[in-house]
Amino acid sequence: MLFANHEPMGIALLGLNGKDQPMMEMFLKRYWSTQCIVVPDHLAKLCILDLDGIEGNRLLEKQQSEYNDRPLIVLSVHDMSIDGVRVLRKPLRTELLKQTIDVCRSEILQDCIRIEKSKPEAERIIRVSPTTKPAKQQGLASEWQYQSSGENKRRLSVPSAASQARFIESTCGKSNRKENDQPVIGKKSVFYNHESNFQVILKNAIEISRSNRKPAHLVFQDGKSITILPNANQCLNAISDSKLKPRCLLKLNTDQVKVVSSDYSESQLLLSCDTNPQSLDALLWKVSLWSSRGRLPIGTVEDVNIGIRQWPNLTRMMAIPEFIRIAALWSKNPISLAKTVEFLRIETGYVYAFFSACHAMGLIQFHSSYQQHSNQTDQLSTGVVKTGFLRRILRRLQSM
Amino acid sequence: MSEHKIIFTGPVGAGKTTAISVLSDIVPITTDEMASDMTKDLKQQTTVAMDYGLMRINESERVHLYGTPGQERFNFMWEVLTQGGLGLVLLIDNSRKEPFQDLYFFLDAFKSFIHRTAISIGITRMDEKSHPEIDDYHREITAMGWPVLPIMEVDAREKEDMSMLVQSLLYTIDPTVAE
Ligand SMILES: Nc1nc2c(ncn2[C@@H]2O[C@H](COP(=O)(O)OP(=O)(O)OP(=O)(O)O)[C@@H](O)[C@H]2O)c(=O)[nH]1
Ligand SMILES: [Mg+2]
Numbered sequence: 252m253l254f255a256n257h258e259p260m261g262i263a264l265l266g267l268n269g270k271d272q273p274m275m276e277m278f279l280k281r282y283w284s285t286q287c288i289v290v291p292d293h294l295a296k297l298c299i300l301d302l303d304g305i306e307g308n309r310l311l312e313k314q315q316s317e318y319n320d321r322p323l324i325v326l327s328v329h330d331m332s333i334d335g336v337r338v339l340r341k342p343l344r345t346e347l348l349k350q351t352i353d354v355c356r357s358e359i360l361q362d363c364i365r366i367e368k369s370k371p372e373a374e375r376i377i378r379v380s381p382t383t384k385p386a387k388q389q390g391l392a393s394e395w396q397y398q399s400s401g402e403n404k405r406r407l408s409v410p411s412a413a414s415q416a417r418f419i420e421s422t423c424g425k426s427n428r429k430e431n432d433q434p435v436i437g438k439k440s441v442f443y444n445h446e447s448n449f450q451v452i453l454k455n456a457i458e459i460s461r462s463n464r465k466p467a468h469l470v471f472q473d474g475k476s477i478t479i480l481p482n483a484n485q486c487l488n489a490i491s492d493s494k495l496k497p498r499c500l501l502k503l504n505t506d507q508v509k510v511v512s513s514d515y516s517e518s519q520l521l522l523s524c525d526t527n528p529q530s531l532d533a534l535l536w537k538v539s540l541w542s543s544r545g546r547l548p549i550g551t552v553e554d555v556n557i558g559i560r561q562w563p564n565l566t567r568m569m570a571i572p573e574f575i576r577i578a579a580l581w582s583k584n585p586i587s588l589a590k591t592v593e594f595l596r597i598e599t600g601y602v603y604a605f606f607s608a609c610h611a612m613g614l615i616q617f618h619s620s621y622q623q624h625s626n627q628t629d630q631l632s633t634g635v636v637k638t639g640f641l642r643r644i645l646r647r648l649q650s651m
Numbered sequence: 652m653s654e655h656k657i658i659f660t661g662p663v664g665a666g667k668t669t670a671i672s673v674l675s676d677i678v679p680i681t682t683d684e685m686a687s688d689m690t691k692d693l694k695q696q697t698t699v700a701m702d703y704g705l706m707r708i709n710e711s712e713r714v715h716l717y718g719t720p721g722q723e724r725f726n727f728m729w730e731v732l733t734q735g736g737l738g739l740v741l742l743i744d745n746s747r748k749e750p751f752q753d754l755y756f757f758l759d760a761f762k763s764f765i766h767r768t769a770i771s772i773g774i775t776r777m778d779e780k781s782h783p784e785i786d787d788y789h790r791e792i793t794a795m796g797w798p799v800l801p802i803m804e805v806d807a808r809e810k811e812d813m814s815m816l817v818q819s820l821l822y823t824i825d826p827t828v829a830e
Pocket of ligand 2: 667668669702721
């Protein structure tokens with residue numbers, strides 16, 4: 252039999268603190284051995300939630316909105332009743348907890364059998380929370396993933412339209428779109444002088460640190476610093492995004508930011524630090540975007556064809572979906588900046604910002620403008636029916 | 652009903668079953684069994700037949716997500732499986748002994764499908780082992796004569812990562828697709 256209900260039942264444990272979580276896991280293991288296993292929230296058939304932690308209420312709300320047809324056991328010191336939820340009072344009586352889980356298990360199994368029987372063979376599949384998930388604002392999820400500070404671990408929060416606009420403006424500049432929603436093509440380019448701002452100071456410091464294989468500190472006048480760990484390809488960044496972003500727009504000289512070679516080894520620095528290490532590439536990438544704000548590095552020749560040597564590691568960078576489109580185009584077909592805007596029908600600022608960040612990372616390849624873009628480009632959008640379908644899948648993925 | 656499919660492949664434990672389950676609207680059909688002696692050290696459960704998941708796009712359109720069983724190095728059915736597929740998502744486990752060997756193997760096994768369609772490559776478990784780095788994978792595929800391909804660090808458990816990887820696959824098929 253191919254059915255998931257023959258697998259162990261997945262249980263999500265939410266809101267339990269570091270001490271309680273392993274105990275609960277041990278409890279489950281003791282009574283159900285491999286029959287019940289702890290799994291991430293989205294894979295679970297049953298959820299046990301500790302309501303008394305700081306996140307308790309938020310987690311409960313999430314469960315109720317996203318998984319309202321999944322059994323939920325809530326643990327709390329308070330006496331309460333919640334519609335459709337089994338509440339167990341702390342301190343927990345193991346016998347009662349065991350019974351409650353057993354009841355949930357048998358309900359889940361019944362449910363699976365019922366669904367299985369009622370469906371034709373081809374469709375005997377169990378659904379979880381089919382349409383109960385609240386629709387996220389379309390396309391925002393992936394745009395926003397790096398607004399929060401930790402680049403290495405993603406935190407996804409759905410932004411308001413206003414904060415989305417602020418994010419795009421800080422990386423891709425102000426919108427160019429006219430009333431009729433057509434991108435403005437052939438707009439006079441706006442350049443920025445990357446040679447005199449933090450972007451180039453950071454880039455040079457990384458290069459030197461890499462070639463010496465020695466950590467370096469970038470120390471600002473106010474004493475705040477960023478430490479480059481070249482071998483781990485990471486950095487220790489004591490400056491928040493909101494403080495770093497404006498510094499990317501300033502003209503800085505060597506008095507304002509000093510680059511100092513470190514006396515310590517990478518492992519010593521890592522052990523003694525109180526900030527999480529971040530990816531060095533992700534730092535340079537976002538600094539380049541904030542410096543660019545939808546402009547091009549000074550000296551960029553606009554009518555050459557642009558390609559990329561390799562895709563940027565976009566899952567770990569500040570990104571909007573348009574960057575994936577530009578990367579896809581430039582990885583296949585060298586094409587000019589203006590043609591990119593025209594071809595993809597997107598904001599000039601998105602293309603310039605993406606170019607600037609890729610350029611800072613050394614990912615850009617220039618091709619002679621005489622080299623025609625290959626036939627492939629012309630053929631790209633020929634599959635009309637397919638394109639409509641691709642659009643709908645993409646929309647779906649972006650709203651996940 | 653308009654039906655399309657995306658194929659997920661990669662070595663044992665790379666995260667195929669997990670990736671399909673985070674993208675699927677249904678509980679994926681999977682036939683994980685306790686691992687045989689060969690793979691037991693690597694993981695307790697392994698998929699012994701195809702993984703299957705489904706994304707419902709609307710009333711009349713669906714995307715089927717198929718995953719090849721990781722233990723199986725090659726199957727004559729793969730050619731049949733890929734027929735009509737939109738493209739391939741290849742997951743490589745960075746913590747395995749020789750991830751580049753896995754890369755060569757799967758690129759070669761699905762060569763004609765990739766040439767006909769598109770591929771995106773996700774490198775998993777970089778949180779456990781950070782070397783080789785993404786740049787190293789790019790160098791390898793260039794040295795093998797492949798064009799520039801989307802290669803990204805992913806955690807198969809993270810929906811956003813998997814969503815972006817599949818988006819890179821679809822935009823590679825046609826970057827002009829827009830809202
Ligand atoms: N730490 C870590 N674990 C991961 C990552 N991606 C997937 N996993 C875990 O790796 C384990 C194996 O994943 P599966 O989805 O079973 O792998 P698979 O490719 O289906 O394996 P086979 O069926 O044996 O071929 C699961 O426990 C996942 O949660 C990752 O990036 N980091
Ligand atoms: Mg599997």
